[in-house]
Amino acid sequence: MDSAAGTNEKVGFNSWCPFLISDSIQKLKEFAQKIKKIGKDDPRRVFHSLKVGLALTLISIFYYINPLFHGLGTSTMWAVLTVVVVMEYTVGGTLSKGLNRAFATLLAGALGLGAHHLAALAGDKGEPILLGVFVFMLAAMATFSRFVPEIKARYDYGVTIFILTFSLVAVSSYRVEELIKLAHQRLSTVAIGVATCLCTSMFVFPVWAGEDLHMLVAANLDKLACFLEGMGVEYFGEKMESGSLEGKSFLQSYKTVLNSKATEDSLANFARWEPGHGRFGFRHPWNQYLKIGAVTRTCACSIEALNAYISTLQQSHQTTTDLEFKQKVQAACAEMSKETGKALVELATSIREMKWSSTAGKHLAMATEAACRVKALVPTENSTLLEVLVSATTASLLTEVVRCTNPIIASVEELSRLAEFKWPEHGRKAGAVKPIASAESPPQVVIVIEK
Amino acid sequence: MDSAAGTNEKVGFNSWCPFLISDSIQKLKEFAQKIKKIGKDDPRRVFHSLKVGLALTLISIFYYINPLFHGLGTSTMWAVLTVVVVMEYTVGGTLSKGLNRAFATLLAGALGLGAHHLAALAGDKGEPILLGVFVFMLAAMATFSRFVPEIKARYDYGVTIFILTFSLVAVSSYRVEELIKLAHQRLSTVAIGVATCLCTSMFVFPVWAGEDLHMLVAANLDKLACFLEGMGVEYFGEKMESGSLEGKSFLQSYKTVLNSKATEDSLANFARWEPGHGRFGFRHPWNQYLKIGAVTRTCACSIEALNAYISTLQQSHQTTTDLEFKQKVQAACAEMSKETGKALVELATSIREMKWSSTAGKHLAMATEAACRVKALVPTENSTLLEVLVSATTASLLTEVVRCTNPIIASVEELSRLAEFKWPEHGRKAGAVKPIASAESPPQVVIVIEK
Numbered sequence: 001m002d003s004a005a006g007t008n009e010k011v012g013f014n015s016w017c018p019f020l021i022s023d024s025i026q027k028l029k030e031f032a033q034k035i036k037k038i039g040k041d042d043p044r045r046v047f048h049s050l051k052v053g054l055a056l057t058l059i060s061i062f063y064y065i066n067p068l069f070h071g072l073g074t075s076t077m078w079a080v081l082t083v084v085v086v087m088e089y090t091v092g093g094t095l096s097k098g099l100n101r102a103f104a105t106l107l108a109g110a111l112g113l114g115a116h117h118l119a120a121l122a123g124d125k126g127e128p129i130l131l132g133v134f135v136f137m138l139a140a141m142a143t144f145s146r147f148v149p150e151i152k153a154r155y156d157y158g159v160t161i162f163i164l165t166f167s168l169v170a171v172s173s174y175r176v177e178e179l180i181k182l183a184h185q186r187l188s189t190v191a192i193g194v195a196t197c198l199c200t201s202m203f204v205f206p207v208w209a210g211e212d213l214h215m216l217v218a219a220n221l222d223k224l225a226c227f228l229e230g231m232g233v234e235y236f237g238e239k240m241e242s243g244s245l246e247g248k249s250f251l252q253s254y255k256t257v258l259n260s261k262a263t264e265d266s267l268a269n270f271a272r273w274e275p276g277h278g279r280f281g282f283r284h285p286w287n288q289y290l291k292i293g294a295v296t297r298t299c300a301c302s303i304e305a306l307n308a309y310i311s312t313l314q315q316s317h318q319t320t321t322d323l324e325f326k327q328k329v330q331a332a333c334a335e336m337s338k339e340t341g342k343a344l345v346e347l348a349t350s351i352r353e354m355k356w357s358s359t360a361g362k363h364l365a366m367a368t369e370a371a372c373r374v375k376a377l378v379p380t381e382n383s384t385l386l387e388v389l390v391s392a393t394t395a396s397l398l399t400e401v402v403r404c405t406n407p408i409i410a411s412v413e414e415l416s417r418l419a420e421f422k423w424p425e426h427g428r429k430a431g432a433v434k435p436i437a438s439a440e441s442p443p444q445v446v447i448v449i450e451k
Numbered sequence: 452m453d454s455a456a457g458t459n460e461k462v463g464f465n466s467w468c469p470f471l472i473s474d475s476i477q478k479l480k481e482f483a484q485k486i487k488k489i490g491k492d493d494p495r496r497v498f499h500s501l502k503v504g505l506a507l508t509l510i511s512i513f514y515y516i517n518p519l520f521h522g523l524g525t526s527t528m529w530a531v532l533t534v535v536v537v538m539e540y541t542v543g544g545t546l547s548k549g550l551n552r553a554f555a556t557l558l559a560g561a562l563g564l565g566a567h568h569l570a571a572l573a574g575d576k577g578e579p580i581l582l583g584v585f586v587f588m589l590a591a592m593a594t595f596s597r598f599v600p601e602i603k604a605r606y607d608y609g610v611t612i613f614i615l616t617f618s619l620v621a622v623s624s625y626r627v628e629e630l631i632k633l634a635h636q637r638l639s640t641v642a643i644g645v646a647t648c649l650c651t652s653m654f655v656f657p658v659w660a661g662e663d664l665h666m667l668v669a670a671n672l673d674k675l676a677c678f679l680e681g682m683g684v685e686y687f688g689e690k691m692e693s694g695s696l697e698g699k700s701f702l703q704s705y706k707t708v709l710n711s712k713a714t715e716d717s718l719a720n721f722a723r724w725e726p727g728h729g730r731f732g733f734r735h736p737w738n739q740y741l742k743i744g745a746v747t748r749t750c751a752c753s754i755e756a757l758n759a760y761i762s763t764l765q766q767s768h769q770t771t772t773d774l775e776f777k778q779k780v781q782a783a784c785a786e787m788s789k790e791t792g793k794a795l796v797e798l799a800t801s802i803r804e805m806k807w808s809s810t811a812g813k814h815l816a817m818a819t820e821a822a823c824r825v826k827a828l829v830p831t832e833n834s835t836l837l838e839v840l841v842s843a844t845t846a847s848l849l850t851e852v853v854r855c856t857n858p859i860i861a862s863v864e865e866l867s868r869l870a871e872f873k874w875p876e877h878g879r880k881a882g883a884v885k886p887i888a889s890a891e892s893p894p895q896v897v898i899v900i901e902k
Binding site for chain 2 (some may be wrong): 034035038039045046048049050052053054056057060077080081084085131132135136137139140141143144147148160163164167168171172221228258259261262280281284285288289291292295296297298299301302303304305306308309310313325326329330332333336337340343344347350351353354355356357358360361364367368371374387388389390391392393394395396397398399400401402404405406407408409411412413414415416418419421422423424
C-alpha cells in the first residue's frame with residue numbers, strides 16, 4: 001500500500017480516488033480480521049452475542065402476545081430494559097446483577113410506598129416537599145454506602161437500582177393514582193426480565209465465572225513454568241550464552257500474570273453467586289484461588305527481577321572464563337529452573353484435573369536441593385567468601401532498583417515536556433547517566449543536567 | 452466483650468438478652484466508625500453523595516412544575532433514570548457516561564425509526580417478524596462489538612444504551628402510534644438528565660479524574676521512595692542488623708503500587724473525556740501517566756525482589772564477621788538506597804508541582820556512582836571473582852524464585868483439601884521441604900510425599 005501511495009503522489013486528484021477507496025477497503029479488511037480473531041480466540045463470545053439477541057427476542061414476544069400485554073401495560077418495556085442491562089457474559093455476572101436488581105426493586109418499592117403514605121399525612125402542600133426531602137436523604141445515604149468496599153464489591157448495582165426505584169416510586173406517587181398497581185407491574189416485569197436472562201444464561205451454552213477463574217489460575221502457573229523451563233534450556237542449558245535471548249516468546253508470557261489481580265477479583269466475585277455446576281459445588285472455596293493468585297504474582301515478581309538481571313547481563317559483554325565454579329553453578333541453576341518449572345506445571349495440571357499429586361513437591365525438593373548445592377560450593381569454613389557473596393547479591397539487587405529508576409526519570413521528563421511543565425529558567429546542557437550494566441555499551445538514558 | 456460472654460455463659464436466657472443487645476450496639480458502633488473513617492479519608496465522598504441527592508431533587512422539580520410535566524408526559528421518569536445511572540464520582544466518569552448515553556440514544560432512536568418504516572413495508576403480518584429479526588441481529592452484533600478492547604474501554608456503556616433504545620423504539624413501534632413523539636420525548640428527557648448531572652458534577656465541588664491520576668502517579672513514586680529511604684537508614688545505615696525489620700511500615704507501603712494498574716487505567720480513561728481544568732489542558736498527555744505507572748511498577752517489582760531477599764537473609768542467622776569489603780559494600784548500598792529514594796521524591800514533587808527539576812537526575816547519578824563503586828571493589832584484573840559474583844547473584848535470584856514456589860504449592864494443596872480434589876488412593880506420609888534460607892530454621896512448608 002505504501003509504495004502505491006508513493007507513486008501516485010504527484011498524479012493529481014483523479015488518481016487519488018481509487019487509492020482512497022482501496023485504502024478504506026484495506027482498513028475494513030483489517031478490522032474484519034480483528035473481529036474474526038476475537039471470535040476465534042474464544043468462540044463463547046459469539047454464542048454470548050447470539051444469546052443476548054435470543055433473550056431480547058424472547059422478551060419481545062410479550063408485545064406480540066396480546067393477553068399478556070394487556071395485563072402488564074406499557075411496563076413491558078421494563079422487561080426489555082432489564083434484559084439489556086442484566087445480561088452479562090458469565091452466569092455469575094448475570095445472577096449477581098439479576099438478584100441485585102430484583103431485591104433492590106422489591107425493597108425500594110416497599111420503602112417508596114411507605115414514603116408515599118407518610119408524605120400524604122403532611123397534606124397537599126407538604127407532600128411534594130416531604131417527598132423531595134426523602135429522595136434527597138435516601139439518595140445521599142445510599143450513594144455514600146457505595147464507598148464501603150464490601151458493598152461496592154457485591155451490591156454496587158443493587159444500590160443504583162435501589163435509588164432509582166425509590167425515586168421513581170416516590171416521585172411518581174405524586175402524579176400517578178394507581179401507585180400499588182405501578183409497583184406491582186414494575187416488580188413483575190423485572191422478575192420476568194431477570195428470569196429470561198437467567199434461563200438463557202444458564203441453560204444455553206453457559207459461561208461459568210468459576211470455571212474461568214479455575215482455568216485462569218492454572219494458566220497463570222503454566223506461564224511462569226514456561227519462563228522457567230525456557231530459561232533452564234535456553235539460558236542455563238548447554239547452549240548458554242550462545243545467542244541472545246531477545247525476542248524469545250517464553251520471556252514475555254509471564255508478564256500478563258503481574259496484572260491479573262483485577263480479573264481474578266471480578267471472576268471470584270461473580271463465582272460466589274453461581275450455583276453448583278459440573279465439578280464445582282455451591283460453596284467451592286473461591287477465596288483460595290485468590291490466595292493462589294497472590295502468591296503466583298509474588299513469584300512472577302521474582303521472575304521479573306531475575307529476567308531483568310539476566311537481560312542486563314546479556315547486554316554487557318563480559319569476558320568469559322571457563323571456570324569450574326561457574327559451570328557447577330550453571331548446572332545447578334539449570335536444574336533449579338527446570339525442576340521449579342516442572343513443579344509449577346504439575347500444580348497447574350493438578351488444579352485443572354482437580355486431582356492432587358505430590359509430584360510438584362518432589363520437583364521442588366529437587367530444585368531446593370540444587371539451591372543448597374550452590375550454597376555448598378562455597379566452603380562453609382570460608383565464611384568470608386559467603387559474606388562477600390551475600391553482600392554482593394544485595395548490592396546487585398539494589399543496583400537493579402537503581403537501574404529501574406532510569407526509565408522513571410526518562411518518562412517523567414517526557415511528561416514534563418508533553419505537559420509543558422515549568423522548566424528552570426537558567427540554561428541547561430545535556431548530560432548522560434551511564435547505565436550500570438557495562439561501561440562499554442552506549443548511554444541508554446539521557447538526563448538533562450543544569451549548567 | 453469476650454470476658455463478659457464467658458461469665459454469662461451458664462446463667463440462662465434472661466441474662467443473654469442484654470448481652471445480645473450490647474453486642475449489637477458494639478457492632479453498630481464499629482460500623483459507624485468505619486463509615487466515619489471512609490468519610491474522613493476523603494471528604495469528597497460526602498460531597499459526592501450530597502451532589503447525587505441534589506441532582507435527583509433538581510430533576511424531581513420537573514414533576515412539580517406543571518407546564519413542563521404536561522409537555523413531556525410520563526417520559527420524565529427517563530430523566531430521573533438518567534440522573535441515577537449517569538452520575539459518577541469523577542467529572543470524567545459522568546461525562547463519559549452522559550455523552551455515551553446521549554449519542555447512543557440519538558443513533559439508536561434514528562435507526563429504530565428506520566427499522567420501523569422498513570418493517571411497515573412488509574405488511575401487518577410481516578412487521579412483527581421483521582422487527583424481531585432486526586432486534587435479534589442488532590443486539591447480537593452490538594453485543595459482540597463489546598469484546599473489541601477499544602470499544603470496551605471507551606464505549607461499553609454507549610453500546611448497552613444503543614441496544615436498549617433500539618429495542619424499545621423498534622418494539623414499541625408495533626404498539627404506540629405516536630412513535631416520533633416517543634423518540635423525541637425520550638431524547639429530550641435524557642438530554643435534561645445528562646445536563647443536570649454534568650452541571651452538578653462540574654460546578655459543585657468537582658472531582659477530576661485527571662487530577663486524581665496526576666496525584667496517584669506522584670503518590671506511587673513517593674511510596675517507592677519511602678521504602679528506599681527507610682532501607683537506607685534502617686537496614687544499610689549504621690544501625691544495620693541491629694534489629695529485625697519486621698513490622699516496619701515503610702516495608703509495606705510500596706506493595707499497593709504493584710496492583711495499581713486497574714485504577715490508573717480507569718482514571719486515564721475518564722480523564723480523556725474531561726475538558727481543560729485548572730492546570731490541565733484538554734489535550735493533557737494522560738497516556739504518559741500510564742507509561743510512568745508501568746515503569747514505576749517494574750521498579751516496585753525490583754524492590755519486591757530486594758525486600759524478599761533481605762527478609763530471607765534476616766531469618767537466617769548468619770555469622771557476622773566485620774569484613775572491610777562488607778562494610779564498604781554496605782556504605783555504598785546505603786548511598787544507593789538513599790539517593791535513589793531522593794531521586795524518586797524529587798520526581799514526585801516535580802509531577803505534583805508541574806515543574807521539571809534536574810535534581811532527580813543528579814541524585815540518580817550519585818546512586819549510579821555508588822553502584823559502580825561496588826563493582827570497583829572487585830579488582831578488574833581479578834575477573835574470576837567478578838564472574839563468581841555474577842553467577843552467585845543469578846543463582847541467588849533463582850533461589851528466590853524457588854523459594855516463592857513454596858507458598859504456591861502450599862496454597863494449591865490447601866485448595867485441593869478445601870475443594871476436595873481427588874487424592875492418590877495409596878497411603879501418604881508427611882514429608883517436609885526445608886526452606887532455603889537456612890538449615891537451622893524450622894521447616895515452613897509441609898509437603899505431603901507419597902510412600
